[in-house]
Amino acid sequence: MSKTIALSGTKKGVISIAKLVEPYGKDSGTVASIGISLSGNVDAPEWKVHLPLENLDEVIEALKALK
Known part of the structure; x- marks a missing residue:
């Protein structure tokens, strides 16, 4: 599964x-x-982060709280 989103700004x-x-x-x-x-180079991003799937729910909740 992969998804590409336009970066605002x-x-x-x-x-x-x-x-x-x-x-x-x-x-x-x-x-x-x-x-x-x-x-716009999906194959060579300037920044990246790898999140263990075990941490994903907590990270999503933290991001929702920022919104």
């Missing part, structure tokens, strides 16, 4: 969201990957 920027299975090699945990590319 930029001309070409995107937010890319993907589920990565074993991103650090065999038996590493699945993560949600969130990348930001100001140039």
